[in-house]
Amino acid sequence: MSETLLSHLQAKWPAVTARDSLDCEAFTIPVDHLAAAAKFLRDEMKFDLLLDVTAVDWDKESPRFTVVYHLGTTTGPDYIRLAADCPDDESPTAPSLTGLWPAANWHERETYDMFGIRFNGHPDLRRILMWDDYPHYPLRKDFPLAGIETPLPDFEIGEKTGADLQPAPMAGGPFVSAGSGRSSQDEPRAKDQSWTEAKPKPN
Amino acid sequence: MAVHTKEIAYNSKIEGEVIVSRADAVINWIRSNSMWPMPMGLACCAIELMAAASSRFDIARFGAEVMRFSPRQADVMIVAGTVTYKMAGAVRRIYDQMASPKWVIAMGACASSGGMYRSYAVLQGVDRVVPVDVYISGCPPRPEALLDGLLKLQDKVKHERSAKNLLTATT
Numbered sequence: 024m025s026e027t028l029l030s031h032l033q034a035k036w037p038a039v040t041a042r043d044s045l046d047c048e049a050f051t052i053p054v055d056h057l058a059a060a061a062k063f064l065r066d067e068m069k070f071d072l073l074l075d076v077t078a079v080d081w082d083k084e085s086p087r088f089t090v091v092y093h094l095g096t097t098t099g100p101d102y103i104r105l106a107a108d109c110p111d112d113e114s115p116t117a118p119s120l121t122g123l124w125p126a127a128n129w130h131e132r133e134t135y136d137m138f139g140i141r142f143n144g145h146p147d148l149r150r151i152l153m154w155d156d157y158p159h160y161p162l163r164k165d166f167p168l169a170g171i172e173t174p175l176p177d178f179e180i181g182e183k184t185g186a187d188l189q190p191a192p193m194a195g196g197p198f199v200s201a202g203s204g205r206s207s208q209d210e211p212r213a214k215d216q217s218w219t220e221a222k223p224k225p226n
Numbered sequence: 227m228a229v230h231t232k233e234i235a236y237n238s239k240i241e242g243e244v245i246v247s248r249a250d251a252v253i254n255w256i257r258s259n260s261m262w263p264m265p266m267g268l269a270c271c272a273i274e275l276m277a278a279a280s281s282r283f284d285i286a287r288f289g290a291e292v293m294r295f296s297p298r299q300a301d302v303m304i305v306a307g308t309v310t311y312k313m314a315g316a317v318r319r320i321y322d323q324m325a326s327p328k329w330v331i332a333m334g335a336c337a338s339s340g341g342m343y344r345s346y347a348v349l350q351g352v353d354r355v356v357p358v359d360v361y362i363s364g365c366p367p368r369p370e371a372l373l374d375g376l377l378k379l380q381d382k383v384k385h386e387r388s389a390k391n392l393l394t395a396t397t
């Protein structure tokens with residue numbers, strides 16, 4: 024199956040390459056051919072189920088953003104992963120797959136919300152988790168986990184209560200596991216526990 | 227045949243239908259024993275809130291079984307769960323729609339302080355948008371803890387200067 028799938032794809036689009044993967048098969052597809060390849064996989068290769076749409080931010084590298092699709096099939100246990108590099112690092116774009124799978128609609132809205140990738144041809148590309156006026160893309164690498172100070176989505180409530188979106192007190196966090204040693208010593212803990220909310224971090 | 231009657235209440239003929247008490251005591255007694263909650267169930271704490279209302283724990287024993295999904299009819303808002311910034315305005319708006327006197331219980335770590343969600347999306351404590359009377363620790367708190375918090379709130383209500391507050395401006 025694996026050789027044939029790659030060779031089928033490469034017969035049509037020679038630039039398609041296999042992609043390193045720990046589980047299922049994965050292919051890197053040029054973003055121009057993504058929609059056509061997805062249609063081919065859906066109609067002729069029986070990968071008729073869109074399971075997930077997400078993205079990767081490679082931070083300093085270029086191309087910076089990669090959109091990732093997981094396709095499954097309703098006739099067997101197979102599933103595959105497609106990845107495509109977005110052309111522009113500043114305002115990345117990708118083709119929308121809503122025409123092939125209606126399920127792509129909300130997935131692409133979420134990917135847009137979190138990474139700022141614009142999906143061309145999407146019928147209703149609005150934020151889905153954060154509010155419409157939120158100015159940042161939280162899953163980008165340059166966004167701090169604690170958040171950035173922003174007004175509340177309900178302006179009059181923020182004005183009345185004086186509350187706004189403050190960076191969350193991390194107190195040495197994020198809380199991570201060292202990933203080595205005995206499990207009893209491997210509980211998630213803050214990287215820097217020398218400061219707390221009561222005793223601020225020395226500059 | 228003699229009809230046997232036994233006085234178990236006060237005798238109005240003797241007492242003259244008058245009871246002497248303090249207005250605060252009467253008002254607070256009425257208020258504290260019939261607190262209708264507005265269940266602001268936002269996350270898993272709401273499951274414990276439901277458990278507190280059901281037969282095993284039975285919040286009705288303390289007069290708070292009438293969960294009202296209309297803020298106009300509620301006395302105490304129980305914020306049970308994680309309040310996101312997107313939800314914070316709705317929480318405040320529902321609080322504003324409740325008729326005075328009104329109280330707020332912050333149930334669990336998330337409502338009290340943001341809990342484990344130290345992130346860009348979660349309000350770090352519901353007391354930033356509404357005034358909280360009782361904080362309940364736990365993640366989630368057991369129903370007993372909620373009942374204890376309710377008793378603490380009743381105790382607080384019983385010590386309010388209600389008659390004086392009636393004459394002054396209310397929040």
